Amino acid sequence: MSGLTRRRFISVMLSASGALVVGLRHAEAAALPNVPMDLLGEPLTSLGAFVRIERNNRVVIGARGCEIGQGVMTSLPMLIAEELDADWSRVRVEQLPYGYELGPDGPTNRYGPQGAGGSTSITDGWKDLRQAGAVARWLLVEAAAQHWQLPHERLDTEAGHVVHPDGTRLPYAELVERAAGILPPAEPVPLKKPDQFRVIGKPARTVDARAIVTGRATFGIDSYLGGALVAVMMRCPHLDGSVESVDDADTRKVQGVREVFVIDGPVPGSSFDTNLAAGVAVVADNTWAALKGRNALKVSWKPGPWAEESSARLEAQAAEALKGDGVVVRSDGDMAAARKTAKRTLEARYQVPFLAHATMEPPHALIKLEPDRALFIGALQNPDGASRVIADLTGLPREKIEIRMTRAGGGFGRRLENDYVAEAVMIAKKAGKPIKLFWTRDDDLAHDFYRPYGLHQLSATVDRRNQITGFAHLCAATSLNYRIARKKDRPPGAGCLEADDFPAGLVPNLDKRFFSLESGLPRGPWRAPLHTFHAFSVQSFIDELAIETKQDAVELRLKLLGEARELDYAGHGGPKFDTGRLAAVLTRCAEAIEWKRKRTDGRGVGIACHFTFGGYAAHAFEVSVEGRDLRIHRAICVVDVGRVVNPLGVDAMMVGGTIDGISTALNLAITLKDGQVQQSSFGDYPVGRMAQMPNEVEVIVLPSEREPSGAGEMGIPSVAPALANAIYAATTVRVRKLPILPELNRRL
Amino acid sequence: MPQANAKVDKEAAVPAAAPAPIELTINGETFRHTGAPDMPLLWYLRDVLRLTGSKFGCGVGQCGACTVHVGGKAQRSCLLPMSALSGQAVTTIEGLASGDDLHAVQQAWIEEDVPQCGYCQAGQIMATVDLLKRKAQPSDADIGQLTNLCRCGTYPRIRKAVKRAAQLLAEAKAAEAKAADPKARANDGKSSEATS
Ligand code: FES
Ligand code: FES
Numbered sequence: 001m002s003g004l005t006r007r008r009f010i011s012v013m014l015s016a017s018g019a020l021v022v023g024l025r026h027a028e029a030a031a032l033p034n035v036p037m038d039l040l041g042e043p044l045t046s047l048g049a050f051v052r053i054e055r056n057n058r059v060v061i062g063a064r065g066c067e068i069g070q071g072v073m074t075s076l077p078m079l080i081a082e083e084l085d086a087d088w089s090r091v092r093v094e095q096l097p098y099g100y101e102l103g104p105d106g107p108t109n110r111y112g113p114q115g116a117g118g119s120t121s122i123t124d125g126w127k128d129l130r131q132a133g134a135v136a137r138w139l140l141v142e143a144a145a146q147h148w149q150l151p152h153e154r155l156d157t158e159a160g161h162v163v164h165p166d167g168t169r170l171p172y173a174e175l176v177e178r179a180a181g182i183l184p185p186a187e188p189v190p191l192k193k194p195d196q197f198r199v200i201g202k203p204a205r206t207v208d209a210r211a212i213v214t215g216r217a218t219f220g221i222d223s224y225l226g227g228a229l230v231a232v233m234m235r236c237p238h239l240d241g242s243v244e245s246v247d248d249a250d251t252r253k254v255q256g257v258r259e260v261f262v263i264d265g266p267v268p269g270s271s272f273d274t275n276l277a278a279g280v281a282v283v284a285d286n287t288w289a290a291l292k293g294r295n296a297l298k299v300s301w302k303p304g305p306w307a308e309e310s311s312a313r314l315e316a317q318a319a320e321a322l323k324g325d326g327v328v329v330r331s332d333g334d335m336a337a338a339r340k341t342a343k344r345t346l347e348a349r350y351q352v353p354f355l356a357h358a359t360m361e362p363p364h365a366l367i368k369l370e371p372d373r374a375l376f377i378g379a380l381q382n383p384d385g386a387s388r389v390i391a392d393l394t395g396l397p398r399e400k401i402e403i404r405m406t407r408a409g410g411g412f413g414r415r416l417e418n419d420y421v422a423e424a425v426m427i428a429k430k431a432g433k434p435i436k437l438f439w440t441r442d443d444d445l446a447h448d449f450y451r452p453y454g455l456h457q458l459s460a461t462v463d464r465r466n467q468i469t470g471f472a473h474l475c476a477a478t479s480l481n482y483r484i485a486r487k488k489d490r491p492p493g494a495g496c497l498e499a500d501d502f503p504a505g506l507v508p509n510l511d512k513r514f515f516s517l518e519s520g521l522p523r524g525p526w527r528a529p530l531h532t533f534h535a536f537s538v539q540s541f542i543d544e545l546a547i548e549t550k551q552d553a554v555e556l557r558l559k560l561l562g563e564a565r566e567l568d569y570a571g572h573g574g575p576k577f578d579t580g581r582l583a584a585v586l587t588r589c590a591e592a593i594e595w596k597r598k599r600t601d602g603r604g605v606g607i608a609c610h611f612t613f614g615g616y617a618a619h620a621f622e623v624s625v626e627g628r629d630l631r632i633h634r635a636i637c638v639v640d641v642g643r644v645v646n647p648l649g650v651d652a653m654m655v656g657g658t659i660d661g662i663s664t665a666l667n668l669a670i671t672l673k674d675g676q677v678q679q680s681s682f683g684d685y686p687v688g689r690m691a692q693m694p695n696e697v698e699v700i701v702l703p704s705e706r707e708p709s710g711a712g713e714m715g716i717p718s719v720a721p722a723l724a725n726a727i728y729a730a731t732t733v734r735v736r737k738l739p740i741l742p743e744l745n746r747r748l
Numbered sequence: 749m750p751q752a753n754a755k756v757d758k759e760a761a762v763p764a765a766a767p768a769p770i771e772l773t774i775n776g777e778t779f780r781h782t783g784a785p786d787m788p789l790l791w792y793l794r795d796v797l798r799l800t801g802s803k804f805g806c807g808v809g810q811c812g813a814c815t816v817h818v819g820g821k822a823q824r825s826c827l828l829p830m831s832a833l834s835g836q837a838v839t840t841i842e843g844l845a846s847g848d849d850l851h852a853v854q855q856a857w858i859e860e861d862v863p864q865c866g867y868c869q870a871g872q873i874m875a876t877v878d879l880l881k882r883k884a885q886p887s888d889a890d891i892g893q894l895t896n897l898c899r900c901g902t903y904p905r906i907r908k909a910v911k912r913a914a915q916l917l918a919e920a921k922a923a924e925a926k927a928a929d930p931k932a933r934a935n936d937g938k939s940s941e942a943t944s
Contacts, residue, residue, distance in 0.1 A: 069865030069900045205861040212866035213854040215801015215841030219867060222800035230795070255784060286795040290785040292809075360805055360813065360867040360899040409803070409867030410899050441806040648861050652905070656864050659901025682810040682897060691892040695902045 011142035015175060018396035050096070051084060057160055057173040059086040062096040064111040064129075065121045066381050068411030069656070070712040071649040072121045074207045079125045082199040083133030083191060086172075087159035093207045098403035103381040107398065109384075114405075116381040117525065118572055119417050119613045119710030122645055126708055134189040142163070143178035144170055159198075166169040168258035194643070194705070203648040208407070211559025216242045220364040220379030221438070224688035226433035228366060229258060231427045234297050235447050237280035238675045239520035240268040242278045250296035251282060260297070263426050268305055271483045272522060274393065274422040276447050281427045287438055306520030306675040310452075314672070315351070317517055318455035326513035327492045328639040330499035333509035335461075338470030342461035345589060346548055350537035351737040353669035354478075355451035355526050356679070358687060361409020362444040365424035365736025368434035373400040373747040374425075379408030381415035389418045393425045412660075413525040417449050442680040443483055449524025450670055452478045452496055453517070456537035461509070466549045468560065470509035472601055473497065475534065478519040492516065495529045498571040502538060502611065505567040505577070508559045521672060527660065528713035530613045532720070536665075537736060539608035539721030544734065553725070554590045556606060573709070581616045581640050582609055588700060589638040602626075608721035614716030615641040619658065621694075625731050628745055632662065632723075635694040639714055642706035650711045654699040659716020663688030665720035666741045772833045774799070775843025785831035790814045792830055793840060801841035801870045805897065812896030815871035816840045822878035841870035844877065852920065853877050856913035864900035872896050876910050885914055 005216035016508035052060040061080050065072035077093045099111035113124045137157055144162035145152040147170070154165050161169040194200075211217040236242060248260040265278030278551035280299055280665045284290035339345055342456050366377040367390070374396055380386050408415060420680075439447075452475030461470035480495030491499075503511055526532065542560075546553035564580020586609040590596075595606055600622045622634040637654045644650050668688045671678045679685040724735045727744065737743045757898030769897045774797065781792060791809075793799045793816070807826045813838040814825040817839040855875050863869045875896050883890045889930070891910050897904070 012871060032917060067865075069867075071864070150818075154753075191902055205858065206863055206866075207860065208866075209858045209863055210850075212863045212869055213841075213850070213857045213873060214845055215799070215870045218800070219803070221804065222794075224798065286787075286791065288791040288795070289782060292786075360811070360865065360897070361803070408865060410865045412899075438804075441808075441811075652861065652864055654901075655904050656901035659903055660899075663901065679809060682806055687897050687899055690894050690903045690906070693901075695888055695907055696904050 007095045018378050019614055020021070024109075051080060051132065053136075053172050053176050053745060055173050055176075056099060057171040058092060059084065059160060059172070060092045061086070062111070062563050063093050064096045064099070064114050066114065066379075066383065066405050066408060066411070066415070067095070068116050068379070068381060068408040068415065070116065070121070070411075071115065071178055071206065071646065071652060073407070074204055075122060075646045075649050076125045076129055077207070078199050078204055079129040080133035082197060083130045084137045085157035085159065085198070086133075088199050088202075088204065090160065094168055095405060097405075098387060098405065100384075100387055100398050100401070100403075102397070103326060103400045109451050114383055115416075116411055119615070119712045122281055122708045122710045123614070130191050131188055135184055138189045139176045139182050140172050142182050143175040146178060146182075147425055155656060161294060165529070197470070199538055199597065200646065201643070204646050204693070205648060217408050218406050219361050220366070220377070220410070221361055223366045223377040223406060225375075225377070225434050226438065228368065228436045229283045229285065229431060230287045230290045231281050231283045231424070231431070231435050232287075232294050232301070232440070233263065233279045233281050233423065233427075233437075233443065234294050234299060234302075235277040235443060236265065236301050237446060238303040239306040239309065239675045240265070241675075242302045243280060243301045244302045246280055247298040248280070250298070251293040254284070254289055254293040255281060256285040257293040257686045258285065259283040259431055259597055261430050262295070263423065263430075264688065269483070272417070272419065272449075274419070275426060276419040276423070276522060281430070283427065283431050283433070283435070290438065290624040291440070303675060304520075309520055310673045311671040313440065314453060314478075314487060314517065314519060315455070318515075320671055321476040321517060322455065322457055322474055322513040322623050324515060326476075326515040329491070329493050329512040330504055330516050331511055332507075333470070335470045335509045335511035337620055338461045338509040343464050344462045344548075345459055346462065346545060347457065347459040348541055348736060350456045350540060352454050352456070352533055352536055352673070353520060353738055354453045355664060355668055356445050356447065356448045356670050356685060357410075357412045357414035357415050357526060358685060359408070359410035362439040362441060363414070363420035364439060365420050365437045366434070367404040367421070367424045367428050367437075369425070369428050372396070373402070375402045375404075376421065377404045377406060378421070379406050379411075379415060380418070381408070381411045381413070382418060384485060385416070386418045386421045386659075389422045389503045390425055391404055393422060393429070398518075412527045413529065414448065418522055419449075441682065445611070445670070445679045445681070445685055446677045449522045451526030451529070452480065452523050452533060453519070454496055454533060456534060458541040460541070460545055462545070462549055466551060468503075468507055468545065470511070471503050472511040473509045473534075473538065474513050474515065476515035476517055477533075478517045478521065478523055479514070479655045480523050480525065480529070481516075482519075482523050491610050495523065495525065496533055498530055499532070500536075500567070500569045500571060500574070500577065502582070508563070519672075520675060521677070527657075528612050528716050531610060531713070531717035532664075533660075535608070535610040535717035536720040539610065539718060540724050540734075540736065543606070543721070543725040543728065545607075547728075554586060554595055557586055557609065569611075569648070572612070573615070577611050578616075584609055584702060585609060585616045585618040585638045589620045589636055592623060592636045592638065592698065593620035593634060593702060595620070599729075602730060604726050604731065606722045606725025606727065606729055608718040608725060610717040612714045612717050614709035615639060615711065617654075617714045617718050619661075619718040621726040623723070623726040623730050624746070625727065625748070628748065630727070630741065630744065632694040635662070635697045637697055638700040638702065639711070640702040640704050641711045642658055642704050642708040642717055644704075645708055650701055651699050653700075653711040654715040657713070659688070659717055661716040661719025662693060662723065665723050666692065666739055667739050669739050770830050770834045771911075772836050772838060774838045775840060781830050786829045789816065789825040789828040789830060789833060789838065793825065797840050799840050801869060803867055805868065805871075808854040809870070810897070811868070812875055813868050813871040814841060815874040816898065817874060817878065820881070822875050844873070851877065852916035853880065855882075856909040856916055859913055860905050860909040862902050862905045862909050864902055868896060868898045868900075869902075872898065872906055876906075876913065879910070880914055880917060885917065886910060
């Protein structure tokens, strides 16, 4: 039997301050000498966060996730508070640091999964964090059972108290000491039934809202350390270029500038596991001195291997690539035969641009290196990766690297990469001082891991009865499989095309192929990565098919989805895709926007739906175009994300996802010329402002008893196609290239 | 946490041959800046005073994350050199509440649960306080004139919060007027408390 030598069990201790600390920890069974190995039972499924109960009966819950605005600092502790039966209004939440530990069997994380990517925080926490709360509750009840000399089963709990059958209530704090002496249960504790929930499913506001609105919340950029110098980099603007010469005479004259030195970039073609670009670091006493010093630099650059690259060339490359055979991503039936027998074959091409993440808080890193240890403080999405990068560059063992996560001013995938952490370490090593690395907005826009560029060619075969008999999706793109270390583990169209996405399994003949494009621009995951990337083409094309075949666009989608059933889905968010759940959000969305009502006032309505990472979403917009102004009169977002942990949080994610989707679809593109990114500010990368946005996003969350799916990314992929479809309905201009506004203006 | 001593030496940025000191008040306290006169207020607040509520988002006046009040008016502190601030009164997000009593705009922001990542929100709040001084009951179009960026897309909730704040301020004002008017107080029977 495996796991005999090593058990996961619950650790309980009384802290110096008299607080009960309960966690689910990894440790050697031998550490509990009184417990025979066999009684420890099966290992619990996962590790958990700490619960601390203070003498004043305040419950402190550790939040393990990376808070990037998705609300995990609120929603994950809710899961623990539910099973603990804590009084949510009196819970205090504390951010936990990165929990790397080196056990006898290798590295583990004492808090379980801590990264923020793929909308998995809630699904993970649903499995293990509730158990952490349940065990803490069990111990407290057991303590009360001993105190009252009653069987455990006769006691109940409510809002931070154990309740005697006669109604007497004992605050948890009074049971702390006794509970700390009790051995935790050997088996996982049974969890509540949904009808017993008091916290899960109830709206909870952001726990640290007060700190945020008073300016006291600490983001990465707000972290300072005694003795730390501020560093800024002037990075090579040429993709994979290098530093030719540096004249730093004027820089060194700037009051407060301490050091200027070159930082090498990664070798062209090698994987991006350290920093992103070569450049010159200016190290100074404060940010302003560093910026002034950087302004005074005179650097000449060597352009590198991509000097000729431009967006125009990439577009030509994409069109050319589609003439080839590509790599088959999924193939059902015989699409070629379907083309031959079809009454009609319809075809259209759609283009999506590179995108930058443009997190409101640009990348930032605070690092202190000592001979035998390191401390990093900052905003992360992937603390595990940060720990590895620091270990690689310093040679320190990872257990000697302390990582404290702060609140992050946005993530959207940008902080899944730790290039800025690496850069800070490289600078700190050279400077021999703790370093606070600061990136400006132009740094951020010109040096990112961009959402891929792609050209989608879609075609469909239609028979005499207007049935869709075949569907082909050819995608030429710069995939994520670019200069990453574990390339061979990934499918060729990584980040661009998913084999089982709609309408796979819903048409008899399917041909999905990927055509890889060459580009020197680094790529990475961008909120709902491949879904924002391809849903625009698929859901726009379905609209075009409906119009061409004179069918209702909602009914055509429902017809394709067919009766409710589960289809296999191999990608993230699977293993199943439920056609009925997608049909349900679409139907509800159509009702909400009054899809059937004819508009006569120049307004048009568009709709789209998509399955993302286990969640189902539909969007509908009512728009008009007056002169050159696009006005969004109504915006509706309907989702099914399984059971909702925090309704206010899910609503926030859907409002935010919809607004992000509108802003991006209307305005944003990163373009290349002469091997350089052309955008450098919010002037030429115009993230949408209030005036451009609908006054309201009407969010409808379908009630569901299913396991929660997370909510951070489902609210965006169907936005761009629903908008483009609405614009067509209002103007009969079909926008097939993002961003929408420049294209619409060109065509109007 | 690495939170700095909020009050570093008030004359911290003092180089040897310092230019003429610049005196200004920040959140009611007087400070003397003897460092680089071209240093933008944003960096003085953040790096020198460790008042980090005002954020950097662009450094060129496009995003509003750095919004503070100078002489009661919203200004983007990344664009304001210290040399232009001699004798001025600056209020930052940290100075908006009076003690534990939040400003109505802050209160509305919590009640509408506006923040997502929260990074832009100090600037949004400072811009809103200014807007509500000019337009006590702002229309949708007035609110649309807020140009602060929010990358997380909190605009619809900001809209609701602005309206709620306007309401809270109007109620507070009415209560204050009532409290000041002895006749109204007599009619009321119980004294109404003004929240400011
Ligand atoms: S940082 Fe001042 S406006 Fe953006
Ligand atoms: S809340 Fe994140 S930028 Fe506004």
